[in-house]
């Protein structure tokens with residue numbers, strides 16, 4: 001089946017006999033046993049619930065994975081993943097990382113005895129140079145948030161195989177519609193389902209998707225034991241969101257390209273970071289490993305005042321954290337997602353008082369451009 005069909009019919013399991021087209025919301029914490037030692041396949045909703053199972057099967061198929069687990073948020077998924085590691089283990093991660101992942105690693109995982117090396121993973125030799133005998137995993141965000149660095153997934157996957165590292169890819173920005181990391185050699189894919197997968201800025205969710213049965217078994221054990229599972233109702237909202245993933249991604253990308261090109265020509269915009277522009281340093285890698293560029297744009301204005309004015313003047317676009325939904329949102333990374341990153345580190349990456357990040361939604365691109373135009377007026 002093609003991807004857009006799988007978004008709608010990703011799991012063909014029928015959970016009841018009414019013929020319901022929309023999968024029912026099984027709002028039940030527990031399930032009766034038909035007899036001693038017998039199970040319907042469902043015992044307790046922390047372990048599995050039919051609505052959540054339908055969602056997980058769909059995500060696993062979309063990512064070409066063996067199994068997918070649905071969590072109550074993206075951070076819950078990443079926190080569960082960290083339970084695979086032991087005190088003394090080292091972990092390499094992209095240096096331009098989602099702020100929440102950075103906070104988890106430095107303030108919680110570090111306390112539990114893990115050591116982190118942060119590097120621009122688009123630089124393969126710099127990444128390779130950090131590998132030590134205690135290094136167990138590499139986590140790559142590609143494109144990164146907010147600087148849009150792209151990592152060559154086939155190259156890092158080769159590196160990880162040579163050194164026995166687990167390769168984890170945060171695929172939140174492109175989704176499996178544009179990029180399938182497991183096909184390129186990753187072992188695990190992480191998602192904040194809150195973003196494009198849900199797509200409506202109304203539900204928090206997270207996913208771990210794995211390629212093989214062994215890793216699935218280890219993570220399922222952590223999943224049922226630590227318990228940050230997605231509720232039946234939120235699972236249903238995710239299922240509903242994913243049905244339109246393919247059309248949303250296409251249209252949002254189309255508008256993002258128009259907006260990125262428009263920003264490049266504006267006199268108050270000094271730099272535009274969009275992976276779909278041929279001037280992007282890793283444009284060639286993006287073309288090779290992904291079927292699209294997504295709809296996230298970062299840009300640098302000519303002054304702090306321009307950035308602050310723009311945030312206060314936008315009307316259609318809203319000043320809010322998060323991304324990937326039908327509503328266009330603009331953020332100020334320095335004050336929001338990246339507030340916990342030390343100033344020197346942040347500024348060295350280009351996350352300064354002039355940098356803004358735009359998540360292009362599903363509104364008319366003409367309205368979005370008109371909104372930016374009035375917000376950038378003198």
Ligand SMILES: *Cc1c(COP(=O)(O)O)cnc(C)c1O
Pocket residue numbers: 073074075076098100101141145170172173191192193194195204205206
């Ligand atoms: C939002 C986000 C997360 C965290 O997900 P939540 O659903 O907010 O917990 C992780 N990675 C990336 C790239 C994100 O954008």
